[in-house]
Amino acid sequence: MTADRRVQATLDNGLRVVVQPLHNAPLVSVWCWYHVGSKNEAPGLTGASHFAEHMNFKGTANISREDLKVWVERAGGSWNGYTWIDQTTYFETLAADELDLALRIESDRMTECLYEPKEFESERTVVLAEMHGNSNSPEYLLDIDVTAAALRMHPYRWPTIGWQSDLEAMTRDDLFAHYRQYYHPGNATLVVVGDVDADAAVDAARRRFGGIPAAEITPYQNVHEPRQDGERRVVLERPGTAAYLQVVYGAPAFSDSDFVPLLVADALLSGGKGINLWSGGFGRNARVTSPLYGALVDSELVVSISSAVLPTEEPYLYGFSATLRDGVEPRRAEEALTESVEGLATQDVDDRALHKAKNQVLSALAFESERVTDVAHQLGYFATIATIDALDAVPNAVEATTATDVRRAAARFLRPEARTVGWFVPRRDS
């Protein structure tokens, strides 16, 4: 890549600005990240962060609902946003000479969104429609139940979209208060990546955001999930045509020294993945030469198995998901899976297997950072949940991971008594 020096600055109002010049294409990607996700919510208001994200596309005091989209697409751009457990973010990727347009939109979005009551009610049905669309998938339903069973205390336990009863009861004022509480410069990171001059981009950001007043940061009420010392199980029996298995274990936060060893452990078990949830998604099917492919797919217990170690701010879950072959008892697939996974802690890991696993992770890290949009996502994501330095350190940490590190991480996290198992059993009588 043709890259200049990366510049980081903090404006007087607390907004962090990160600019990474990349001159590969006449494009720029602008992301504005807010350090608020579903873990900042409380029961009764679950789903507020995601619902607020929807409302923040519905127009501001200065830009209409339509113009928020029309201006970007006229500039050849793409735009979107998402909410997850730690963060909410919005982006525009467009022609580099339209940088100021993206900055204008994002600065307006930070403080000027309207939350018109009529728009709020209309959008409530859209959010419920999104939830119901997701609920058409048996795997989604299983994941919701398994996550809630695996985490008893931590707010990561509820789905980002929220519980339906909360979404139905939430008021416009509840949501607007949430917006006001979390959308301010000190709780945000602005990332600019593309065909720009770094210093000029920081100046442009200062012009658009510098006048927004600082506000007090709401401290996050830290919740420690108690250690799990007994297996938990969920059986979801519903009409369906296929059976699904999900097994999850507690996993370290990204900042934990065992995060990268567990990422390499996952590569050893099912094949290496990267850590870009935007371009790489949540997991990938096991590679042909991986132990899990051999134990489950080659042995004709499952059609596919995927897994993912996800970078999160606080300890979350390391999960495995499989679609069972027709007629296979879930118990058989579960036993094959847990035997392979939990055996890693006591197995010898030969040098070639470790080298192969690392190659896979390093390739994935390279493949997932090719477009300006993907690079910008990573800088903002990790600035929000950890630090950019920690992101930069991942490739070297992968290289430095030893078999001992892998066994230690496996022994710490992949314990039988720390597993939560979910079965989706299809009922075919309806």
Next chain:
Amino acid sequence: MTAGFAPTRTQLDNGLVVMHQSNHASSAVTLSLSVAAGACFEPAEQAGLATLMARGLTRGTELRDKAAVGEVLDFRGAHLGGTAGRHTAGLVAKSRAEDMPEVMGLLAECARRPTFPDPEVSKLLGDRLTALREDCDDPAVVAMHALRELAYPDGHPYAARVRGTLATVEGIRADDLRAFHARFFGPSAALLVVAGNVDADAALAIAHDAFDGWIDDAPRGGYRQAQCAVADVAPPQEVQRHVAAMPDKAQVDIALGHASIRRSDERYYAAALMNTILGRFAMGGRLGRAVREEQGMAYYTYSAFAAGLGPGPFVVRAGVQPQHVEAAVEAMLAEIRRIRAEPVTADELDNAKAATIRALPRALESNEGAAGLLHEIEMFDLGLDYLERLVGYVNRVDTEAVQAAAHELLYPDAYALAIAGPWSPSTDGS
């Protein structure tokens, strides 16, 4: 706008067309081998055969078994997989640039010398049967299958299910895959695209080495020339409705549409811009504004216009709550009637043109995007200078041409309508 896009095209002695586009900003190379061997070449009673053949290409060759194929890829963190659609079947690979020669060699080996071992084909068939059962449980898939079956006459290649049915797949054997490969999968009907961090000369030399000696017993005359003929479809004469009741699902999927035009139709650019205005621009175009933004009835709604070698479908889609089905269908039809009856505004057309033209750098930023464009250029005989002419094609379309396209190509009083989910005609009182 598209500086740096300078593709090359070379035809090897065996008929294989090799196209190349360099991208030195990338660390990777994408390879795509596409052969006129898609589902339209398979007998109706063996629907699913082409896709199974493609998936089977990497399951073992005359030189190595599936695990050895996997080892070449997995050690390097590379990917290689078979894929097929209605017209073509082939292999797609991605690797780090330094690994490209080896991966190209493996791709060629899988293309030329697959053995389709019986046990592996048996697994593929089992996987496919489970996947087809999952399809039956997915309202979005059910709706689209039903729409195609209503919109195209029996036996038309665009009515068929590319992945087959439970009945057709159960009858397929390994010998069928071998025979299909032997008959259709050869260089004289093939296109190889190389995009990424490799120069044209080097790419061509590596491709030449990998595919040297691959000869068709019965040459098929070229990639374009070998494509299957697809019959025209008469305009629909009436409304045909299919309701797939899935009472245990949470959301209803709607698909409304009919057969439309070929890519070679002189109205293509007017029709594409019309579709952008109707159902794409700024999140679902006019449909998105009416169905999602103003009436809050759906999380997603859009229109799609798949002009291909044959008359691909024009389809409007939406996912809605059961009580909104009739209103959503009415809103879709109202927008179709409006775009036929009234000229689009100059602003709407300008926006659609700008979005089409100015998005090109984004489309070409990734190796996969460049490879996709090269495939389109060859498939539809657009010429290596296509992007230079595309701007003219788009800019020549005026509002009259858009309205004429809408009037001639959309049928608000005669169409296929498929509804799948927890809905029956009495659900919302109709």
